[in-house]
Amino acid sequence: MLNFEINSKEIDKIEKISREEKDFRIKNLEFFKTIGFPNKRFEDWKFSDFKNIVDNNFNELAVNKVSNDISNIDLLNDFNHNYILLVNGSLHSSNFQYEDKDKIKISSYNNNIDYKVTKNPLVCLNHALSENGYFIEIKEDYKFKKVLVIYNYFTEDIKNKILNNKNKIKLNKNSELHVIEYTVNKSKFKFINNSYEDIVLDDNSKLKNIYLQNNKSDGFFHKFLRNKLSSNSDYSNLIFSSGLKFNKLDIECDLVGEKAKCNILSGLFLNKDEHQEIKTRINHLFPNCKSFQKVKNVLSSQSKGIFQGKIYVNDIAQKTDAYQLSKALLLGDHAEFNSKPELEIYADDVKCSHGSTSGSIDENSLHYLMTRGLNKENSTRLLIKGFLNDIVEFIKSKSIKRFVERKLEEQVNGY
Amino acid sequence: MKQQELEKTKEYKYGFTTDIESIRAPKGLNEGVIKFISNIKKEPKWMLDWRLKAFNRLKNMKEPNWQKPKYPKINYQDLYYYSAPKSTKDKPKSLDEVDPKLLETYKKLGISLKEQEKLAGVAVDAVFDSVSVATTFKDKLTEKGIIFCPISEAIQKHPDLVKKYLGSVIPITDHYFATLNSAVFTDGSFVYVPEGIRCPMELSTYFRINASETGQFERTLIIADKGSYVSYLEGCTAPMRDENQLHAANVELVALDDAEIKYSTVQNWYPGDKNGKGGIYNFVTKRGACRGNNSKISWTQVETGSAITWKYPSCILQGDNSVGEFYSIAITNNYQKADTGTKMIHLGKNTKSKIISKGISAGNADNTYRGLVDINKKAINARNYTQCDSLLMGNKCGAHTVPYIKNKNHSSIIEHEATTSKINEDQLYYCNQRGLNQEEAIGLIVNGFCKEVLQQLPMEFAVEAQKLVGISLEGSVG
Numbered sequence: 001m002l003n004f005e006i007n008s009k010e011i012d013k014i015e016k017i018s019r020e021e022k023d024f025r026i027k028n029l030e031f032f033k034t035i036g037f038p039n040k041r042f043e044d045w046k047f048s049d050f051k052n053i054v055d056n057n058f059n060e061l062a063v064n065k066v067s068n069d070i071s072n073i074d075l076l077n078d079f080n081h082n083y084i085l086l087v088n089g090s091l092h093s094s095n096f097q098y099e100d101k102d103k104i105k106i107s108s109y110n111n112n113i114d115y116k117v118t119k120n121p122l123v124c125l126n127h128a129l130s131e132n133g134y135f136i137e138i139k140e141d142y143k144f145k146k147v148l149v150i151y152n153y154f155t156e157d158i159k160n161k162i163l164n165n166k167n168k169i170k171l172n173k174n175s176e177l178h179v180i181e182y183t184v185n186k187s188k189f190k191f192i193n194n195s196y197e198d199i200v201l202d203d204n205s206k207l208k209n210i211y212l213q214n215n216k217s218d219g220f221f222h223k224f225l226r227n228k229l230s231s232n233s234d235y236s237n238l239i240f241s242s243g244l245k246f247n248k249l250d251i252e253c254d255l256v257g258e259k260a261k262c263n264i265l266s267g268l269f270l271n272k273d274e275h276q277e278i279k280t281r282i283n284h285l286f287p288n289c290k291s292f293q294k295v296k297n298v299l300s301s302q303s304k305g306i307f308q309g310k311i312y313v314n315d316i317a318q319k320t321d322a323y324q325l326s327k328a329l330l331l332g333d334h335a336e337f338n339s340k341p342e343l344e345i346y347a348d349d350v351k352c353s354h355g356s357t358s359g360s361i362d363e364n365s366l367h368y369l370m371t372r373g374l375n376k377e378n379s380t381r382l383l384i385k386g387f388l389n390d391i392v393e394f395i396k397s398k399s400i401k402r403f404v405e406r407k408l409e410e411q412v413n414g415y
Numbered sequence: 416m417k418q419q420e421l422e423k424t425k426e427y428k429y430g431f432t433t434d435i436e437s438i439r440a441p442k443g444l445n446e447g448v449i450k451f452i453s454n455i456k457k458e459p460k461w462m463l464d465w466r467l468k469a470f471n472r473l474k475n476m477k478e479p480n481w482q483k484p485k486y487p488k489i490n491y492q493d494l495y496y497y498s499a500p501k502s503t504k505d506k507p508k509s510l511d512e513v514d515p516k517l518l519e520t521y522k523k524l525g526i527s528l529k530e531q532e533k534l535a536g537v538a539v540d541a542v543f544d545s546v547s548v549a550t551t552f553k554d555k556l557t558e559k560g561i562i563f564c565p566i567s568e569a570i571q572k573h574p575d576l577v578k579k580y581l582g583s584v585i586p587i588t589d590h591y592f593a594t595l596n597s598a599v600f601t602d603g604s605f606v607y608v609p610e611g612i613r614c615p616m617e618l619s620t621y622f623r624i625n626a627s628e629t630g631q632f633e634r635t636l637i638i639a640d641k642g643s644y645v646s647y648l649e650g651c652t653a654p655m656r657d658e659n660q661l662h663a664a665n666v667e668l669v670a671l672d673d674a675e676i677k678y679s680t681v682q683n684w685y686p687g688d689k690n691g692k693g694g695i696y697n698f699v700t701k702r703g704a705c706r707g708n709n710s711k712i713s714w715t716q717v718e719t720g721s722a723i724t725w726k727y728p729s730c731i732l733q734g735d736n737s738v739g740e741f742y743s744i745a746i747t748n749n750y751q752k753a754d755t756g757t758k759m760i761h762l763g764k765n766t767k768s769k770i771i772s773k774g775i776s777a778g779n780a781d782n783t784y785r786g787l788v789d790i791n792k793k794a795i796n797a798r799n800y801t802q803c804d805s806l807l808m809g810n811k812c813g814a815h816t817v818p819y820i821k822n823k824n825h826s827s828i829i830e831h832e833a834t835t836s837k838i839n840e841d842q843l844y845y846c847n848q849r850g851l852n853q854e855e856a857i858g859l860i861v862n863g864f865c866k867e868v869l870q871q872l873p874m875e876f877a878v879e880a881q882k883l884v885g886i887s888l889e890g891s892v893g
Contacts, residue, residue, distance in 0.1 A: 043481070047821075315810045330825035334792075341831070343816040348807035348837040356820055359828035 002054055004061045006033070006129075013065070014110075014131050021113045028117065029128035035121045044120065047306040047338040048248055048277050053220070057190055057245075060160050063129055068092055073153060076182070079399040083149045088158060089165030089193060090132035096148075103142035109135035109168050120250070123224050126196045130166040133195070137169075138205075143176040147400065152183040154219065159189035168198040171205035171233075180400070183213035183221075183241070190245070192220045199225065201233035203257060208236045210395070212407055216243040224250045231257025231286075238394060239266035239278065240404060242411045248277040255282070255289040255317075262291040267391035269384070269411040270303035270335075277306035284317040284347075293324040296391055298384050298412075299335035310342040313350055320350040328358035329387055331380075384412055427685055440497035442628075446470065449598055452497050456567045456601075459574065469587040469597035478591045483783045483815065484723045484752030486696060489661060495629045496599045552616065561645075562607040563618055566634055569605035576607055580638055584667040584704045584731070593700045596632045596665040603633035603664070608643040608674075617873050622651040624684070624695070630661040637667070639674035641707065646677040648876055651684050651720070657693045659722060664699045672707030672734065677715070679872050681880050684720035691750025691779070694722025701728035705737035708763070713740040715871040717880045718753060719887040727785065729758035732766035732794075739768040742868040744880075746887045747780030747812070756786035756818075761794035761827070770801040773865050777808040777888055783815040790827045797827040805835040806864055808857075808888070858885035 011025045038044070039051040054061070068087035075083065082099060084106070085092040091108045110131050118124065138144070171177055201207055221244055229235050241247055253262045262282055270276055282291045297305035307326040328337035341354040361383055369379035388408060395401040440451045449470055453463040478489075556563050562573060570577050587597040604620045624631050639645050651662075662684065668676050678701075687694025697720075703712035714728040724747075730739030741757040759768035768788065776782040784803045791797075805814035816833045838860055846856035862869070862884055872880055 046819075318810070328822070330822065330827075333825060334823075335825055337820075337822045339818075339820045339831075341816075341818060341820075341833070343805075343833060343835055344813065345805070345807065345815065345835050346813045347810050348812075349810075350807075350835060350837075352835040354816070354831075354833050356818070356831040357829060358820070358822045360825050 002058050002061060004036070004054075006063055010063055010129060014129075016110070018113075024113055025128045028124040031117070032121050032124045032128060038121050044250075044279065044308070046340075047308070048246075048275065050122070050222075053246060053275070054192070057220070058160060061162050061192070062160060063162055063164070066155070066158060066161060066163070070153065070155060073151060073184070075151075076149060076403070078403040079147065079397075081147045081149045081180075082144070083151055084134055084136070085151045085153060086134065086165075087153050088155055089152075089163045089195065091134040092153075094134075098146040099144060100142065103139040105135075105137040105139075107135050109133040109166060111135075111168075120224065122194050122222050123196060126164045126166060126194050126224070130164040130196065133165040133167040135168045135170075138171050138175040138177055140172040141174045144178060147178045147180055147397070150179060150181045152181060154183075154185045154187050154191070154193070156186045156188070158187040158191045160191065162192040162194060164194045166196040166198070168200070169207065170200045171202060171207055173202045174204045175202075176206040178208045180210045180212060183217070185213070185215060185217035185219055188218065190218050190220065192222070195223045197223065197225045199227040199235070201227070201229045201235055203231045204233060205230075206234040209238065210400070210404065211237070211239045211241045211249075212404065213241055213243060218245050220246040222248045222250070225252065227251070227253040227262070229253060229255050229257065229260040229262060232259045233257065234261045236263040236394070237265070238391065239264075240268070240391075240408060241276070242269045242274070242408075243271070244274065244276065246275045248279065251278070251280045253280070253282045253291070255284050255286055255291070258286050258288045260286070260289045262289075263394075264293045264295075265391050265394055266295040266297075267388040267408070268296070268305065269298045269300075269388065269408065270305055271300050271411070272303060273301075274303045276304070277308070279308040281310045281312065282322065284311070284313040284320045284322060287317055288319045289317065290321045291323070294391065295326040296388060297326075297328040297337060298387060299328060299330050299332060299337055301332040302334040303332065304336045304338075306337070307339040307341070307356075309340070309354070310344065311352055311354070313345040313347050313352065315346040317347050318349040320347060320352065322350070322352045324354035326356045327387075329384065330358060330360055381412055385409075429683065429685070437498050437500050439495045439629075442495055443492045444494070444496065444599070448496050452599060452601060455497070456570070458567075458570055461574075461578065462570055465582070465587070466598050469594050472588055473591070473594045473598055476591045476594055482725055482754045484725065484754055484781060486659070486723055489696070491595075493628070494661065496632065497601055498629045555615070559612050559615065560609040561612060561614055562605065564605055566603045566605040566636060567601075569636075573605070573607070576638065577605070577636070580667065580669055581636055582667075584669060584702045585665050585700055589700065592663040592698045593665055596634060596663050596700070600632045600634035600665065603635040604637075605635070606637040606645060606647065608639045608645045610640045611642045613643065614645040617646050617648055619648040619650070622649065624660060624662065628658065630663065633664045635664070635666040637676055637678070638669045639671065639676045639710075641671045642673040644675045646679070646873060648679045648681070648873060650681045650876075659694060659696055661696045661698065662721075666699070666701040666728075668703030668712055670703065670705050670707060670710035670712050670737075673709045674707060675711040675713075676703065677713045678703070678728070679715040679876055681717045681872075681876055681883065682720050682724070683883060686720045686749070686751050687722040689749050691722070694751070695720065697721035697724045697726065699726040701726060702731065703729065703739070704731045705734050705739060705763075705766075707737070708734040709736045710734050711738040711740070713742070713871070714757065715742045715868065716744070716755075717868070717872070717883065718743070718745040718755060719883050721753075722751060724751075724753040724755055727756050727758055729760070730768065731760045731762065732768065733762050735763040736765045737763055738766070741768075741770045741772070742871045743772045744775070744865045744868045744884070745773070745782055745784075746775045746884060747777070747782045748887055749778040749780060751780045753781070754783040754785055756784045758787040759789070759799060760787075761790045761797040761799070764793070764795045765797070766794055767798045768800075770799070770803070771867050772803040773868055774803070774805040774814055775808070775861060775864070775888070776805065776812040776814045779811045781813045781815070783817060784833075785817040787819040787821070788829060788831070789821045790824050790829065792823045794824050795826050797824060799827075799829045801831040803833040804864070805833070806861065807835065807837050854889065857888060861885075861888060
């Protein structure tokens with residue numbers, strides 16, 4: 001049993017904050033303290049009993065600051081890219097060598113006041129304690145020439161810590177940005193990373209995001225993404241984050257302008273006792289918007305995959321086109337897949353559908369491949385690859401696609 | 416009849432009340448009332464103890480509040496828990512002894528008990544407020560060894576069966592309304608089909624709430640012994656009143672080896688008026704256990720009435736190769752709200768389940784499908800197929816789908832799909848062009864939309880249900 005207590009003195013340690021902000025932080029901390037880590041009694045945490053997970057994995061947890069000094073980091077050399085380096089959640093450095101620097105604003109992000117109080121205890125904890133994330137703003141009409149890699153680096157000494165950080169990405173009118181968020185975890189110990197990301201897309205802007213990591217990790221990750229998509233903007237999120245002990249991505253998208261588009265895609269391969277949840281809520285608040293979600297999970301050994309997706313359509317959001325599909329391939333005897341694809345619809349002239357399937361590898365396909373001379377293991381691998389390939393196909397750039405494919409292969413071959 | 420009343424009956428033709436003398440238990444929920452009910456039914460001590468156990472449990476329970484349709488707090492002390500027509504105090508032996516006024520009521524509802532008695536086909540148990548007033552076709556059923564009687568009679572005549580199965584599917588500790596029902600249930604049907612018998616006719620219960628400020632708490636228990644088959648239908652109506660009335664029933668089904676139970680409901684409780692005033696709160700717990708191998712339970716429901724419908728007829732698939740089915744049409748109009756669906760819990764090997772749900776929402780109504788498919792670790796080769804379709808008419812209503820899917824077995828296959836749409840303009844245009852007016856056209860299209868479910872109903876009910884679908888949506892377009 002974990003005895004986790006946070007003193008409000010932690011908030012006093014945060015520098016340069018207004019009285020108002022401090023009150024906001026304290027209010028959130030108080031809320032977190034009354035509830036603690038969410039357990040399965042919370043509808044949103046029904047399939048991931050976070051309290052139980054934390055109790056089973058941690059004897060102690062601390063929120064105090066960690067240093068963000070590192071000497072060097074191996075950058076990816078598969079393709080040319082700009083980068084932002086985050087060390088233990090804090091902004092360390094950035095490099096925009098391929099871009100017009102006047103068009104980009106980057107700074108450390110400490111603003112913690114423009115947020116609504118929510119009922120999600122982990123978000124409250126983040127509101128209370130987060131500091132030193134990054135804030136990037138792209139000026140009007142500027143389109144990035146090369147991809148931006150955000151290295152999310154965790155140092156070797158991180159142990160029994162809970163790190164809270166908050167980031168913001170703002171794209172002004174007609175701008176475009178491609179991001180790869182790449183987690184590199186050097187720590188061999190358990191820790192929790194609780195982050196919050198605020199994404200604002202102005203009219204006609206476009207953001208493409210890919211989640212990946214370098215290696216398997218014993219980290220516990222929770223990330224809340226809050227997206228606001230204006231008219232004609234286009235947001236895509238591709239999630240390939242396999243190999244984490246615990247990962248929950250909670251994505252909320254508000255489509256607040258006509259013809260806004262939102263794509264959430266995921267291809268995951270989970271192994272051992274990995275636990276991964278994707279939760280989405282797409283709020284169609286304006287007419288003519290489009291959302292597309294496709295989540296594919298391959299679950300082996302004792303892993304657990306969860307998809308909770310919700311499409312909400314407001315009564316004025318006519319001509320909405322919303323689609324949601326979750327598919328799971330269960331390979332392990334103890335693997336588990338839970339899904340809750342939800343629709344809440346108040347407009348009548350809409351096209352909304354969802355599908356969810358889960359099952360084992362198709363015996364006929366396996367048989368077919370084996371008659372062609374492949375052994376069982378290779379046939380299975382090929383079928384898994386085919387199953388996940390669907391998602392990888394959404395990546396347009398050849399070099400990035402090759403890179404993602406290689407990473408996925410590393411995951412699958414570990415099987 | 417006055418013009419105003421005429422107008423009213425147009426909306427809901429079962430909205431009349433029968434002026435009949437009745438006996439009531441004192442208002443309120445307490446031990447005294449439970450003892451009163453138990454006493455008036457001449458129940459044995461074990462039954463009273465069972466009720467009191469439930470009541471004691473209830474004291475520490477809270478009403479659930481996770482449902483989508485919210486409702487004002489119910490004052491449980493302000494209800495009558497027992498109301499019965501005076502004339503049936505000494506139970507009539509044959510229909511000739513039944514109060515003519517009661518028979519007239521059922522005739523008005525379209526269920527002429529006398530006629531039914533003459534025309535072979537359906538055996539009816541009529542439940543009026545808290546008691547069963549008549550059961551037809553008893554002789555023919557007795558011949559085959561089938562027991563079909565009010566549950567209060569079964570408690571006295573077949574205590575062993577009741578003791579063994581009552582509360583075995585819905586335990587008294589289950590949830591607030593189930594526990595409340597266990598404490599205060601008044602009547603309902605009891606069916607036992609012996610080994611190897613195929614019930615020669617449809618069994619049917621017709622529920623009617625008549626008295627005001629009364630809650631109806633019926634309890635139905637159906638047991639299909641090895642290799643037997645039974646098809647059971649229930650229908651319900653209530654008068655139009657400005658108050659909301661509570662109906663909290665428990666229905667338990669048990670299917671043993673190779674047995675099959677088909678349970679059909681046409682629910683047409685008073686839905687409230689156009690402005691959402693009045694109507695029945697239909698909070699029902701229905702659960703079936705496929706206990707034996709190769710057993711099958713099939714639920715079919717047509718839900719058109721009630722201010723709020725809140726129920727999930729479920730199947731617990733315990734036996735190997737057992738099958739659970741759920742076919743549902745839920746129509747909500749005006750200010751009606753429905754939160755309905757099913758639970759399919761797969762425990763045995765090779766278990767199969769199928770869910771077909773059609774939700775139609777019009778006016779200011781809200782319609783939610785909520786369901787659970789749970790495949791247990793041991794349920795090897797389990798199979799589920801779910802399809803939920805919603806139809807919206809107008810942009811003031813809502814259609815929601817909340818499926819929970821849990822799969823813990825890698826050899827199982829689960830498929831779920833759901834769509835939401837409105838009535839296709841082309842189809843409407845086509846129908847209009849062929850001379851159908853708007854309302855007829857919608858009736859036709861909606862009936863087509865529901866066809867898969869309507870087909871599952873026994874013939875006698877299918878015709879009625881089809882009409883009901885049309886009537887329920889009257890006035891929703893224009």
